[in-house]
Amino acid sequence: MTTKTQEQQLGNVLEPxxxxxxxxxxxxxxxxxxxxxxxxxxxxxxxxxxxxxGPNGSGKTTMFRIxxxxxxxxxxxxxxxxxxxxxxxxxxxxxxxxxxxxxxIDVKLSAxxxxxxxxxxxxxxxxxxxxxxxxxxxxxxxxxxxxxRAETFSGGMQRRLExxxxxxxxxxxxxxxxxxxxxxxGARRDLWQYLQVLRDQEGVSIIVxxxxxxxxxxxxxxxxxxHGNLVxxxxxxxxxxxxGGDVILLDAQNPQQVAAAIQTRFGVEAxxxxxxxxxxxxxxxxxxxxxxVEAFPGEIDAVSVSKPTLEDVFIRRTGHxxxxxxxxxxxxxxxxxxxxxx
Amino acid sequence: MPxxxxxxxxxxxxxxxxxxxxxxxxxxxxxxxxIGAGIxxxxxNGSAGKSQNYLDFFFPGTLMMIVLFTSIFAMMxxxxxxxxxxxxxxxxxPVHRSVIVLGKVLGGTTLATxxxxxxxxxxxxxxxxxxxxxxALMILDIFLVSFSLTALGFIIAWPMDSTSGFHAIINxxxxxxxxxxxxxxxxxxxxxxxxxxxxxNPLTYGTEALRNxxxxxxxxxxxxLQKCLTVLAVFTVVMFSLAxxxxxxxxxxxxA
Numbered sequence: 271m272t273t274k275t276q277e278q279q280l281g282n283v284l285e286p287x288x289x290x291x292x293x294x295x296x297x298x299x300x301x302x303x304x305x306x307x308x309x310x311x312x313x314x315x316x317x318x319x320x321x322x323x324g325p326n327g328s329g330k331t332t333m334f335r336i337x338x339x340x341x342x343x344x345x346x347x348x349x350x351x352x353x354x355x356x357x358x359x360x361x362x363x364x365x366x367x368x369x370x371x372x373x374x375i376d377v378k379l380s381a382x383x384x385x386x387x388x389x390x391x392x393x394x395x396x397x398x399x400x401x402x403x404x405x406x407x408x409x410x411x412x413x414x415x416x417x418x419r420a421e422t423f424s425g426g427m428q429r430r431l432e433x434x435x436x437x438x439x440x441x442x443x444x445x446x447x448x449x450x451x452x453x454x455x456g457a458r459r460d461l462w463q464y465l466q467v468l469r470d471q472e473g474v475s476i477i478v479x480x481x482x483x484x485x486x487x488x489x490x491x492x493x494x495x496x497h498g499n500l501v502x503x504x505x506x507x508x509x510x511x512x513x514g515g516d517v518i519l520l521d522a523q524n525p526q527q528v529a530a531a532i533q534t535r536f537g538v539e540a541x542x543x544x545x546x547x548x549x550x551x552x553x554x555x556x557x558x559x560x561x562x563v564e565a566f567p568g569e570i571d572a573v574s575v576s577k578p579t580l581e582d583v584f585i586r587r588t589g590h591x592x593x594x595x596x597x598x599x600x601x602x603x604x605x606x607x608x609x610x611x612x
Numbered sequence: 613m614p615x616x617x618x619x620x621x622x623x624x625x626x627x628x629x630x631x632x633x634x635x636x637x638x639x640x641x642x643x644x645x646x647i648g649a650g651i652x653x654x655x656x657n658g659s660a661g662k663s664q665n666y667l668d669f670f671f672p673g674t675l676m677m678i679v680l681f682t683s684i685f686a687m688m689x690x691x692x693x694x695x696x697x698x699x700x701x702x703x704x705x706p707v708h709r710s711v712i713v714l715g716k717v718l719g720g721t722t723l724a725t726x727x728x729x730x731x732x733x734x735x736x737x738x739x740x741x742x743x744x745x746x747x748a749l750m751i752l753d754i755f756l757v758s759f760s761l762t763a764l765g766f767i768i769a770w771p772m773d774s775t776s777g778f779h780a781i782i783n784x785x786x787x788x789x790x791x792x793x794x795x796x797x798x799x800x801x802x803x804x805x806x807x808x809x810x811x812x813n814p815l816t817y818g819t820e821a822l823r824n825x826x827x828x829x830x831x832x833x834x835x836x837l838q839k840c841l842t843v844l845a846v847f848t849v850v851m852f853s854l855a856x857x858x859x860x861x862x863x864x865x866x867x868a
Contacts, residue, residue, distance in 0.1 A: 299864065335866055338704050342864045359862070363706035374701035378625050390617035391705040435701065 289316040291443060291475040292337070297346035299332050299498075306332040308498040309346070314491075317473040319465055321480055321489030323580065329498040330479040331371075334447045337477065338368045350443055367441030371448040371479075375431050377421035381412050384420060384431060385438055392439040406434040409464075426457040433461065437468070444468065446478040450485065462488055483580045494584060501587040506580060513578035513586060516555030520548040520562070521572040528569055535565060549585065551578075614707045615715035622689065622719025636682070636727050641734070643674050671740060672822035673795025676757065676815060679728040680790055683758045684782055686720030687765030691775050709860040713766060717855065720762035721755065728754040735826070746825045749837070753825070756844040757818040763851035770858045794819045800832065814847040 292314035299307040307329045314320040322330045335341040336348055339359040347354065353361030375384050382403060389399040407413045410430035420428060429452065436444060444465075450458045462485070468474040469490075478489065486492055487506050494502035494509070502509050522528040529540040529548045536558075540550045552558045555575040563570055626632055693699040702712060729751055735742070742750070765782070772778050792806065793815035799807050810816050820835035821844070 301865075339862075340700065340703060341866055342862050344864050360706050360708075363704055366704065368701065368704045370697055370700055372697040372700075374697040376621065376625070376696075376698050378628055379621065383621075383624070387617050387621055388701070388705070391614045391702065391707050393613065393706075395613060 290314070291316050291318075291351055292320075292477065293347075293349045294333075294337075295347045297333070297336065297343050297348060299329075299336065299341075299344040305498050307336075307344075310493070310495070310498070310500045311346075312493050312500065312503055314475055314477060316475055317469050318490045319469055319476045319478065319488070321478055321486045321492040322495060323480055323483075323486040323492050323584075324495035325481055327497075328495040330481075330495055331447065332498075333495075334445060334477075334479055338366065338445055339363055365442050367436040367439065367444045369432050369436040369444070369446040369449050371451055373428060373432070375420050375428060375435060377428075378419060380417050380419050381407060381423075381431050381434075382416040385434060388435050388438050394439060402438060406438055410434045425452045426454065429453055429457065429461070433464070440472075442474060444474050444476045446476065448479055448481070450480075450482070458485075486580050492580070494580075494587065496584070496588045502583055509580065509583045510578045513551050513582055515551060515553030516575050517578050517582045518550040518552060518555050518559060518562075519574045519576075520550070520570050521546075522548055522566070522570050524569065528566060531566065532562065536561070543585070551582075551586075614705070615711045615718065618702070618712065618715025619718045619722065622686075622716065623722060625689070626719075626723055636723065637730065639678065639727075643678060643731075667738075668740065668827065669798075669823075670795070671735065671738070672819050672826060673793070675728055675731050675754070675822060676793055676795050676819045677790050678731055679724050679754055679757050679818075680761055680786060680815065682724040682727050683720055683761035684765035684768075684786060686723055686762055687716070687769040688775050688778055689720075690716060690766060690769040691772050691778055694773060710856045713763070713852065713855045713859050717759060717762045717766055717852065720765065721758040724758035724762065725751070725755050728758065740826055742826060749841075750822060750825050753818055753821045753841065753844065756841070756848050757815065760814065760844065760848040760851040763848070763855045766855045767851070767858050770855075789813060789815055792816070794823075798832070799834070814843060817841075817843040817847075 290313045294313065295311050297307050297310045299305075310329070310333070322333060324330050332341075336343045336355060337350065339355050339362050342356050347356070349355070350362045351365045353365065355362050376387070379387065385403040385406060386399060389395070389403065394402060404413070407416050410433055412427060412430060412434070415423065415427065420431060423431065429449070433449070436446070446465075450461055453461065465476055465478070469476060478485070480486055489506065491505050492502065492509060493500055520528065525542045525546050525548050529542050532538065532540040532548070532550065538550055538552055540548050543549055550558075559573050559575055563573060690699070693702075732747070732750060732754075764785075768781055768785075769778055772781075792810045792813050794810060799810045799816065799820075802810060817835065817840040820832065821837055821840035823830075823832075824835065824837045824840065
């Protein structure tokens, strides 16, 4: 008996990365005429921090709503630990902890009362609940403010209480919608450290939506969304490695002309971005820029060379910059025209 | 347990809000003084019929009005919960939807019943006397009315996202519901089509039950206590079921 349990435990330790916890297949969703998700598939493993990266309006929140059982998917399937979000919402709800982007705590109640209420919703009562509430309050450093009403808390403290609320019932899967919104850099760092502890010590699978590149870098794996399409999937390092060498950006007076000339002269692809800058991917960028600047004297105003970032991955996959997509999306919606699909 | 927790939250939120507490205690008194003493005197006994004075006739009607307003408006908190994000966190919890409806509706019911009973307590001061048995039955009557109306408020509030929209719709319901409840004039003195509508109005049975218990001597034969309470019980079950159906719907549209 004892050996069997030990074996099981050992088994869990040996293969924590292989078990699929969340499976998403061909998820499609429409809001009226607008396509929010356009056939997205991916899976999330046990003890993994999985990021959903995309600008506003890319479909992250739609995905979050579907996974948290708040909305039925238009088409496709999503399962969490074998429970289908459409046909077995209660099964899913028992497994997941959810932290919303907006506030969901009751500010008229104290920190402790908020957590006790959540405990009751999840069927935890009595001494077990008391212990768990004290534990969670200590974990998010709110023990000394436990009896105070949440409306007296700072934004960071309220956020921490949200997290405690989502984790009170020890869920195997944690869904977080832009959890660091409104947090200062220190509080952001703390939150991410805590997510890593959950992953490493308790084997929690975490899905986190974000529009911040530096947060996406911290995820184990990423899905990059643009206009409801999955445009990238992999570890941050994998995604970045597909860009050869460095990324060079040029400010030129005639960007189209310069881009064309660079292409014919150096045989590398040069693209003009929405903001009028010329973008080139090239190994040994520092040497290449001297050649370019010498080749077009007086034409180039500024030059920058950098290691590829996730934003570069986004630009490469979609042809436009991360934030421009957002602005365009808003304009299109305002103009009432249908969104172009890629 | 989850229902109890939701109910408790509702009550805690209520007594932490001083203005609401003051409103609940003060408004029945003001209603009585202003409407009863002020308007009551300008009416003669005509509309009430028999030899009852209008102040007495009007007492159950005032009580119904208080319960009606408190019950339905209690569910404004549902819209607040939705806007504050609190409701979402309840919806992702593994709690049966009927339990959520029950917790929420019981919260509003408690407040409305409390207010109704508070008003009942001042009745002896005004020369209206009743025994403990009657008191218990009146509390049951008030409870049923509160519960069914709070459930009605829940049904209306569920799909809404603004409290001003809720106000508009509710006023559409409240005024006719109250006017045609036998509070101001009795069913017998109304024109035939009015009387027909009044017989359809569940609130009429709440008012008549109270009148029955408070003034057995002048009670109308048509509305026996048993009949009134049965109609109210059926109405309560129907309203609660509808509230559950509304809350249990899932769609491809965002929940908030």
